[in-house]
Amino acid sequence: MLTLAARRIGSLILTLLLVSALIFLVMDVLPGDPAAIMLGTSASADTLEALRRELGLDQPLPVRYLQWLGGLLTGDLGRSYTYDVPVAGLILERLKVTLPLAVMAIILSVAIAIPLGVTSAARRHSALDYLGGVVSQLFIAVPGFWVGLLLVLVFSVSLGWMPSGGFPGWQQGVLPALEALFMPAIALALPQAGVLTRVTRSSVLEVLNDDFVRTARAKGLTRRAALWRHAVPNALVPVITIIGLQFTFLIAGAVLIENVFNLPGLGRLALQSLAQRDVIVLQDVVLFFAALVIIVNFIVDLAYLWLDPRLRGGAQ
Template sequence: MLALLSRRALGLAATLLVVSILIFLVMNVLPGDPAAIMLGTSAQPETLAALRTQMGLDEPAVVRFGLWIGGSLTGDLGTSTTYGVPVAGLIAERLAVTLPLAAMAIALSMALAIPLGVLAAARQGRWPDALVTVFTQASVALPNFWIGLLLILVFAVTLGWLPAGGFPGWETGLLPALSALLLPAVALALPQAGILTRVTRTAVLDVLGEDFVRTARAKGLTRRAALWRHAVPNALVPVVTILGLQFTFLIAGSVLVENIFGLPGLGRLALQAFTQRDLIVMQSVVLLFAGLVIIVNFLVDLAYLVLDPRLRGRGAA
């Protein structure tokens, strides 16, 4: 199994290198001069040249790429041309918002989707199954930014239970910080919960039709016991697969949701850096997003090995 994990880790490292090259190429072929955008069209040529030198834009692309990758490996991501602060510290501050938000969204999605999916499979063709189907169709059809606006209208404006936006910071206490993240997490979780519910229902139904489940029932095991002891654990592999894919959609959805709720997270930083043509911040944030997705996929592979012992045997072979 160690050899299998080593091969996966090398593959992920190679993937990250290829992604970093693509990110650099895309960022550097975008139309427009970042220095001209920052200073405006009325800037003098001498001023533009000085700013380009300060930003390192007068260096060859290969040199700039090498400096960026070398700095990324040592934690030196450069200095933001917009904020005038180190990019590493800027990203670390925003990660303190985005990572808890993503973790809350995934936890809420799992807590809602897995029980509903199992319930729909256990009551196939009955009214609980119909209600779950309505929920999944509605949650998938509604975009997360519209759900966010609706949550603000109901729970912040009308009821006044939760804040409509902003983030007070973790230093103010755990409860105020989590209260500020709750509505954005729900807005991110509901569309993903609809997808995960349908996958869970299908996976459980497939396992319930297997021979080993029918054998367990024939030996006297109750339907409930067969469901939770045999069907649900064996149906978790496709569920874990979807969870890994959903992390990518959560990262993409955070760009809109964080701006709607005014959260100082990575999604909002990425949008601000894009509009201001802050190449250093844009490259670093996108690379971090890609790295997070690659790490989550690696964790999904580890979960496969835990959930399905047959994969460990194949890896050893």
Template sequence: MLTLLIRRLVSLVITLFAVSLIIYVIMGLLPGDPAAIMLGTSASPDTLAALQKQMGLDQPLPLRYLHWLGGVFRGDLGQSYTYGVPVAGLIVERLAVTLPLALLAVCLSVAIAIPLGVAAARSRNGLVDFAAGLFSHIGIAVPGFWVGLLLIIVFSTTLGWMPAGGFPGWAPSFSASLKALVLPAVALALSQAGVLTRVCRSAVLEVMNEDFVRTARAKGLSERVALWRHAVPNAMIPVVTMIGLQFTFLIAGAVLVENVFNLPGLGRLAYQALTQRDIVVMQSVVLFFSALVITMNFVVDIAYLFIDPRLRAGAR
């Protein structure tokens, strides 16, 4: 098992290096000169050349990459061209919005999907199963930003129950900030709940046909007890995997929803950096998203070893 952990960790490091190189090369090859964008068309050639040298844009791309990578190891992601502040501080500041949003959306998704998926498996081909399948199809098909717009029209514009957008900040008002995250979290959670419902239903149906569940029924346990005490816990491995992947997707994929609700999160920061051609912010945010996804996949793989004893036996 230790050998497998070391092998996975080495693979994680190599993947992160490869991803960082790809991100930097792609960002470096994008058309346009950040220095020229910052100064505008009226800047003199001497001024432009001086700013390019200050920003390190006069150096070859491989040398700029090594310099940037060294800064990443020191926690220095560079200075934002647009905001004039360290990018690491910007990411931490915006993460204070995106992380709670993703956590709330995951909690809502799990609270909806697991009971619905188990109920659908229990009443296979029945009315509940049909309703769960319909919900799953709608959740997967309808984009989150469209659901967000619909929620704003109903709960903000029409009923006036929830704020239409914005984020007051955790320090001034915790309750108002939490309330501002409810609608975007619902918009993100519905599509994820559709996927998770389908995964949970399939996993529970597969486990219910196993011998240990039949043995539990043969011993006189009720269908409810056999389901919740034996079938559901053993069906959670693919569900836990999907929850971990959904969490990373919600952090990295909340760009449109954050813009719809005007939330100052990481997704909105990435969108603003793209429109303002702030390469330093763009490559740092994309690297953060990529590192998060890769690390979460590693954590899920390791969690598998502790959840399923068969994998631990195979790793020896």
């Protein structure tokens, strides 16, 4: 198992290097000159050239990539062209909004999907199973931003129960901050809950037909005990895969929801950086998203080994 983990870590590092090179190359070929955007169209050629030298944009592409990579390894993510502040501080500040939002959304998604998927599998072809299928399909079909707008109209505009948008900051208290994130988390969670419900139902149905479940029933376990003690734990491997992918999607793909609710998160920062041609911020945020996906997938792989002894045996 340790050998397999070491190989996965080596693969993780190599993948991060390749992804960083690809991101840097793509950002370099984007149209627009950061110096011209910062100084405006009326700037003289000498002023533009001086600013390019100051920003290091006059260096060859390999040199700039190695300088950027060296900064990443030492924790120096560069300085924003637009805000003139360290990029690391910008990302950490926006992560205080996006990360709790993603955690709340994944908790809501799991809390809805696991019971609904397991119940649908346990009562296959029943009215409850058909109702669960309709609900999950509805969650998948409805766009998250539309759910967000509907929640604002109902609970903010009509009823006045929840704030319609914005984020007060954690310094104003945990409850006001969580209240501001609650409706965005619901809007993010419902589509993911629909997908996770269908995966959970299919996985549990597949396991219910295995011999060990029938053996557990033959030994005297009730149907409910056999389901939750034996079937569900063995059906979690594909479910955990989806949860890991969903968590990274909720962080990287929350840009629409953050704009609907006017939340100062990472997705909104990436969109603003793209509009302002702030390349250093954009490439750092994109690399953060990519690294998060790779690292979460690595954690999911390790979780496989913990959940399924057969995989540990194969690794040895």
